[in-house]
Amino acid sequence: xxxxxVLAEHDGETVKKVTCELLTLARRFGEPAVVWAGAGAExxxxxxxxxxxxxxxxxxxxxxxxxxxxxxAELLASLVAAGSPAAVLVASxxxxxxxxxxxxxxxxxxxxxxxxxIGDELIAEQSIFGGAIVVxxxxxxxxxxxxxxxxxxxxxxxxxxxxxxxxxxEVSDAAKGAHITERVIAEGGxxxxxxxxxxxxxxxxxxxxxxxxxxxxxxxxxxxxxxGASRAATDAGWYPHQFQVGQTGKTVSPQLxxxxxxxxxxxxxxxxxxxxTIMVINKDPEAPIFELADFGVxxxxxxxxxxxxxxxxQRSGG
Ligand SMILES: Cc1cc2nc3c(=O)[nH]c(=O)nc-3n(C[C@H](O)[C@H](O)[C@H](O)COP(=O)(O)OP(=O)(O)OC[C@H]3O[C@@H](n4cnc5c(N)ncnc54)[C@H](O)[C@@H]3O)c2cc1C
Numbered sequence: 001x002x003x004x005x006v007l008a009e010h011d012g013e014t015v016k017k018v019t020c021e022l023l024t025l026a027r028r029f030g031e032p033a034v035v036w037a038g039a040g041a042e043x044x045x046x047x048x049x050x051x052x053x054x055x056x057x058x059x060x061x062x063x064x065x066x067x068x069x070x071x072x073a074e075l076l077a078s079l080v081a082a083g084s085p086a087a088v089l090v091a092s093x094x095x096x097x098x099x100x101x102x103x104x105x106x107x108x109x110x111x112x113x114x115x116x117x118i119g120d121e122l123i124a125e126q127s128i129f130g131g132a133i134v135v136x137x138x139x140x141x142x143x144x145x146x147x148x149x150x151x152x153x154x155x156x157x158x159x160x161x162x163x164x165x166x167x168x169x170e171v172s173d174a175a176k177g178a179h180i181t182e183r184v185i186a187e188g189g190x191x192x193x194x195x196x197x198x199x200x201x202x203x204x205x206x207x208x209x210x211x212x213x214x215x216x217x218x219x220x221x222x223x224x225x226x227x228g229a230s231r232a233a234t235d236a237g238w239y240p241h242q243f244q245v246g247q248t249g250k251t252v253s254p255q256l257x258x259x260x261x262x263x264x265x266x267x268x269x270x271x272x273x274x275x276x277t278i279m280v281i282n283k284d285p286e287a288p289i290f291e292l293a294d295f296g297v298x299x300x301x302x303x304x305x306x307x308x309x310x311x312x313x314q315r316s317g318g
Pocket of ligand 1: 203204205206207229230231232233244245246247248249250260261262263264265266267268271281282283284287299300301302
């Protein structure tokens with residue numbers, strides 16, 4: 001059976017959830033083999049085995065941590081040339097998409113980004129124009145390279161050997177064009193990372209000011225959720241830009257998305273409309289966001305959200 005290569009997303013010790021999702025998908029199309037670029041593979045091995053990785057190609061040379069994405073694309077290109085895999089799956093993150101694009105050029109292959117699912121015969125599903133259109137497409141040249149959005153599938157464990165295979169290769173000078181001089185870990189607090197979270201609670205212009213975002217944070221914390229925001233809120237300086245959801249922000253696809261005081265402009269929808277369940281709190285019954293809602297409350301958020309938090313806390317005994 002041909003391999004399906006999965007580029008691991010990790011922070012040097014922890015395997016990100018999206019990698020387990022990619023392994024779950026990869027199993028349907030061949031033998032899942034992880035590509036681990038950089039240090040820390042040993043720390044991630046158990047989790048990779050738990051989600052079915054048959055093999056882990058480890059390239060631990062410093063170049064993979066010290067330079068921006070180009071060495072990873074070179075590494076993948078050498079593994080594609082050596083092993084002719086059935087496909088290469090990467091996470092559709094900012095870094096993953098760039099690695100995928102460079103890999104596509106190097107291998108003369110077709111590339112599909114932002115897939116929200118992969119069906120039979122590696123037909124990828126994309127959701128475009130704010131979710132108004134679903135596109136099914138298939139790579140017809142070279143090795144199919146597919147960048148899949150985090151949370152597209154539920155990760156399912158399946159035992160794998162996670163056999164380590166050394167894949168360190170010479171990194172070209174051309175790939176060392178951009179050196180990482182410093183890494184600053186953003187203060188994320190205890191909340192899950194926005195694009196990986198199972199639940200996201202987002203606030204919009206309806207919040208009224210920055211201080212009122214404390215209410216969104218309280219609701220998020222009662223649900224173990226990440227906090228997001230509309231562009232109206234981030235442009236107003238009420239919440240940091242890195243939490244913006246939408247066309248020019250992050251794309252999220254959680255199990256539950258709670259939109260509070262957000263009207264549902266197409267640019268906001270583009271970043272959240274593939275969420276599995278959408279709950280809306282808005283005082284305007286005509287707000288377009290209700291078109292997407294599985295559950296909606298028409299009401300003043302300053303009355304509804306505190307009651308919601310109370311209800312959640314009572315249920316959880318908190
Ligand atoms: C090129 C481009 C890219 C863009 N990219 C993005 C993007 O990535 N993400 C994004 O979000 N936007 C983006 N936008 C902006 C987008 O068009 C909207 O302007 C924005 O999403 C509106 O944010 P909002 O829903 O919070 O505000 P509004 O549209 O003003 O909606 C506020 C909502 O809050 C409700 N409300 C007010 N008070 C209360 C209350 N007390 N209780 C309950 N409900 C209340 C109102 O009824 C209203 O529906 C982009 C625009 C452009 C042109």
